[in-house]
Structures are given as structure tokens and as C-alpha cells.
Amino acid sequence: MALPDLATDRISRQLWGRSWRFKQHWNGQAECPPLGVIASVKNALRLSALNLAARKAGLYKHQTLADARAILPALECHQADAAADAALLDALADWCERYTPLLAVDTIHGLSGLMLDITGCAHLFNGEEALRLDMISRLTAQGFAANIAIASTPGAAWGMARYGDPATCRLIAPGAERERLAPLPLEALRTEPSTVEELKRVGLKTIGCIMDLPRGPLSLRFGRTLLRRLDQALAREEETISPRIAVAELAAERQFVEPVSLQDDISRTILSLAGNLKPALEKRAIGARVLVLKLFRVDGERRMLSVVTANPEREPAHIGQLFQDRLASLHSPLDAGFGYDLIRLEVAAAEPMVQQQADFVARVPVEDGYNALINRLGARLGTDRVQHFAVNDSHIPERSFGTVSSIHKPIIRPNSKTGRMPPQDALSFAEPSQMQALDMQLTRPVLLLNRPEPVEVMAEIPEGLPQRFRWRRVLYEVAASEGPERIACEWWRDGRQALTRDYFKTEDRDGRRFWLFRQGLYQRESGRPHWYMHGLFP
Numbered sequence: 001m002a003l004p005d006l007a008t009d010r011i012s013r014q015l016w017g018r019s020w021r022f023k024q025h026w027n028g029q030a031e032c033p034p035l036g037v038i039a040s041v042k043n044a045l046r047l048s049a050l051n052l053a054a055r056k057a058g059l060y061k062h063q064t065l066a067d068a069r070a071i072l073p074a075l076e077c078h079q080a081d082a083a084a085d086a087a088l089l090d091a092l093a094d095w096c097e098r099y100t101p102l103l104a105v106d107t108i109h110g111l112s113g114l115m116l117d118i119t120g121c122a123h124l125f126n127g128e129e130a131l132r133l134d135m136i137s138r139l140t141a142q143g144f145a146a147n148i149a150i151a152s153t154p155g156a157a158w159g160m161a162r163y164g165d166p167a168t169c170r171l172i173a174p175g176a177e178r179e180r181l182a183p184l185p186l187e188a189l190r191t192e193p194s195t196v197e198e199l200k201r202v203g204l205k206t207i208g209c210i211m212d213l214p215r216g217p218l219s220l221r222f223g224r225t226l227l228r229r230l231d232q233a234l235a236r237e238e239e240t241i242s243p244r245i246a247v248a249e250l251a252a253e254r255q256f257v258e259p260v261s262l263q264d265d266i267s268r269t270i271l272s273l274a275g276n277l278k279p280a281l282e283k284r285a286i287g288a289r290v291l292v293l294k295l296f297r298v299d300g301e302r303r304m305l306s307v308v309t310a311n312p313e314r315e316p317a318h319i320g321q322l323f324q325d326r327l328a329s330l331h332s333p334l335d336a337g338f339g340y341d342l343i344r345l346e347v348a349a350a351e352p353m354v355q356q357q358a359d360f361v362a363r364v365p366v367e368d369g370y371n372a373l374i375n376r377l378g379a380r381l382g383t384d385r386v387q388h389f390a391v392n393d394s395h396i397p398e399r400s401f402g403t404v405s406s407i408h409k410p411i412i413r414p415n416s417k418t419g420r421m422p423p424q425d426a427l428s429f430a431e432p433s434q435m436q437a438l439d440m441q442l443t444r445p446v447l448l449l450n451r452p453e454p455v456e457v458m459a460e461i462p463e464g465l466p467q468r469f470r471w472r473r474v475l476y477e478v479a480a481s482e483g484p485e486r487i488a489c490e491w492w493r494d495g496r497q498a499l500t501r502d503y504f505k506t507e508d509r510d511g512r513r514f515w516l517f518r519q520g521l522y523q524r525e526s527g528r529p530h531w532y533m534h535g536l537f538p
Helices: 006-016 052-056 065-071 082-098 128-141 154-163 177-181 193-201 207-211 215-222 224-233 263-284 316-328 368-381 432-441
Strands: 035-041 044-050 076-079 103-106 113-116 250-260 286-297 302-313 340-352 387-391 401-405 447-459 466-471 474-487 501-508 513-519 530-536
Touching (some): 006 035, 035 052, 044 052, 044 065, 082 103, 082 286, 082 302, 082 340, 113 154, 154 224, 193 215, 193 224, 207 224, 215 224, 250 263, 263 286, 263 316, 263 340, 302 340, 316 368, 447 513, 466 501, 466 513, 466 530
Parallel strands (some): 035 076
Antiparallel strands (some): 035 044, 286 302, 286 340, 387 401, 447 530, 466 474, 474 501, 501 513
16 A cells, blocks of 8 residues: 655645545635645755645656745645654554554655555455455545555555556456566666666666566676565565564454444443454463453544453453453543444463362352452553562562562463464462461561661670660660571672671560561671661561
8 A cells, every 4th residue: 555645645634634635625726735845855945745736736756945936836835744754654554453463564765655464354345346445435534645556465566556557556466467567667666766777777667678688687787686576576486574563363353334432332342352252262272361452443543452461361251341440440531533433352462271270169260359359450550550479589588578560470472383382481479378378477577667777776795685775766675585586698699798687576565576686796797786677576
């Protein structure tokens, strides 16, 4: 698909609205006024893009602005904005996902366009010609001029869309590439402009002129790229399209004759699409970890929402509830405009789903309630805000555990060739049941301070028990103490100069229990050890 007037179409949409091509009058004129885009080239202002009215007046691309003003004083000029053009092209690429997810942005030699692989998709639109007409009508309604050609090779489609006759470059049947490409100029082969100029100097101006020439001399003089582009266009050499985004492993979509706009209708559609995905997930013994919802509006806008599950999921009711929570958490409600005419649900990432032990009474997996809570909190609050404890490989108390996201676990994708899932790496996350067991032992205080706080302690020297201490300006009289529990430093992390800790469980006369430690062995590591408060017992 070629978009020859992308820059001027962008400006026209800003000036006169998206439906500017259907207007009958522009400020009293019967036709659209001439419009041009200018850019500085070698310290001179030149025309980089023109609309149809300006081209009819005799202006051409790369013409100097002074010459263009002399020919057409009424020419309206705007400054070129490559970033805005690129953003608009990306938005069009998002919108074209309604036809196929296999598409790429194509800007070879500054000619804007899109490359779509519609293999296996045309029957959804009643054939290739119906698909082409539907795309042209929708783009025209949005204010874009588009030339679309369908061929069995990307090279043939690219050349016909940009240099072929718009009235006859619709469909190129397999095997007819040679006949249809022969009258086209050499630029249609996507070769470098310098190579095209060299070919024209020797009288070779069309693709047909080089089709039957000896390949050896042609390659030696003009390079192998010329022949490779020719072979790709004529289906002699395979060429693949690199999609702009990763293609989802599984997807389900629903098209509507009458657009939908109510959130209840969207929720029912999500539930139905999730039900369509469940058999495919069960067949592969996997569950969805990342689900993406894409809503295509009638006017060309696309909205995308995603949810991440704590564990592999494939139940439609659970998936539907997650998206309901996701929609409820939006800062602003969905702007449906004139409605959505296509809704697609994709499985962006999946993991193996193993059978779980079921509760004897409720007859449901025992982890379902926990997983459902994690999923709903993540959908409403954000996946990075739902966390759980994890055990670390360290004997230093403040390093022995931490918090990690309950949802952001490693995501494993199936092998694209075999369809099988690779083995999952071992995780060092502590399960909730394990954390409960650790808490029941009470070998460590329930509340551990984020950072040990210094305290003033009166104790017997050198290694006696604390008798009284002052913490946060409050004096505590010690009634009983237990210890010490000696914890050596991690010299491989902190260095050999790090000090040893002696921990004491201490209870004051009011029954409050504390966890203190003395840092530094007396006369061996430090002449004056320091005391710190590290935690509180219940």
C-alpha cells in the first residue's frame, strides 16, 4: 500500500477535518486549494510534497519555492515535519491490524507506505478485491489517498502500488509478475537512485529492458542488489516481511455490522472471545499470562488494553473479570466515538499450565482464590504494586528476604517452530504457605526495621547482656535478655573489614520485646562496639 500524499493529507486533515475529501467547497472554491510542504535542501527551500491541486497546476517535487511561487502565487505552504508524518504512519499501521497482524512500515527511498501480508486473511473480507476496496474506502473516508496493489511477492506489490497505473494495478495473479512489471520504470525495483541513473545512461529505462540481459555482466557492472531485487519481484527468490510487532500466538476477533459502544457490549464480547480461545489453549496445555485487547473504532482510531495474570489462565469468566477491572481502573472512560466495528483478543504470552490439586469439599483448585485476588488487584492497581515476600540466599537478617512482584514472573513463549514450551527456570520466590511456616517459628521478629537504628546501651563489658538502653529518646529497663546469637559478616560482599554482630532478645519491665545487636567483637574487631535496634517481637 502506497500513501503518496501522506504529508499533505496530514495537513489537510488538520485544516479541514478528517472528511475533507468529501467536502464540496473550500472557502468559496469548488476544488481543494493547492497545498505544498517545504523543506530546506542545501540552503534552499524546496517542495518536498504536493497535493493533487498543486500538481495539476504544473508544480513538481523538489522544485524551489521561488519558482513555485512564480508559477502559482496562491500556493499555500507548510513546513515539513518528519516526526509528525512518522507518527501518523505508525497510527495507520495500528489501524491496519484490523486486516492482518503481519504488517511492516515501508519508507524505502522516502516513499511512505505499508506492507501487509494478507495470506489467509482475504476470505474474511470476501476475497482480495473486496479487502482492497474496503481498505481504500475506509482510508478515503479518513482523508488519505492510497494506492493498493495485491501480488504474490512484496516486490511486485511495492512497484505496482507506487509506479503502476492506479486503474489497473489492483491484483497481480501469481505468474503474471513478469508481464505486469515489464513496462514499469526501474525505480519500481527498489534499487538505489544512483544505480537507476547509471542504467538510464546506457538506455535501460524499464524493468523489461533488463529482464533478459545476461546476468553476469549486469551483476558485475551494477551490483548484485539489482538482480536480487529483480528476482524477489519475479518470485525467483523468497522475501519475507519483518512485522513491526511480534505476532500473537493465539487470537480471536469479532466484527460487527453495527458498531458497538456500550461497555456492557464490550464485556460480553470479551467473554465470548475468551471462550473461543480456551479450546486452543487446552490443546497446547498452556495458559495465558499476557492478554491484549484491541478495539478498532470506525473513524480509524485504535485503543489497546492489556492485563497480566499471576499464573497461567484460560477460564473465560476469569479473563472477562480481569478486563472489567482493567476498564474500571482507567483514569478516563473509553471514548468509543461512533463505535467499535472490530474487537480482537490476543494471547501475547503464555506459559505451561499444569493440573492443580482440588479442594475436597469445594472441588476447585485450592490456589484459585489466591490467584484471583492477585489478578484482580493487579488489574485495578497495577501489576507492580502487588507484591509478596521472597527468601534470599543470605544469613544477614535485612538481606534474607525481600518483596517481589506477585505477577511479574518470567514469561515463557512457545517455540515458533515446534510449538512446545521450553523448561521453566527455577524461581527463588517463597510461596505463601512457606512464609506462614517461617512466621510461626518466631526465630526472628515480626517487625524488622528497614535500617538498624543506633541505641545507647548500658551493658557488662566485654560481652555482657544489656541492662538498660535508650532508643528514640525513651529509656527502657531490661527485665530479661537472651543471647548472644552471633552472625558473621558476608566478607565476599562487604569485605574482610566488616564487623560481626551479636544479637540479643530483650524484654523490658512492661513486657515489650526487642531485638538488639552489638556490632564488632570487643578488642578483636573494635575497641568500642556500637549497639543497634533491629526489630520488635509481638
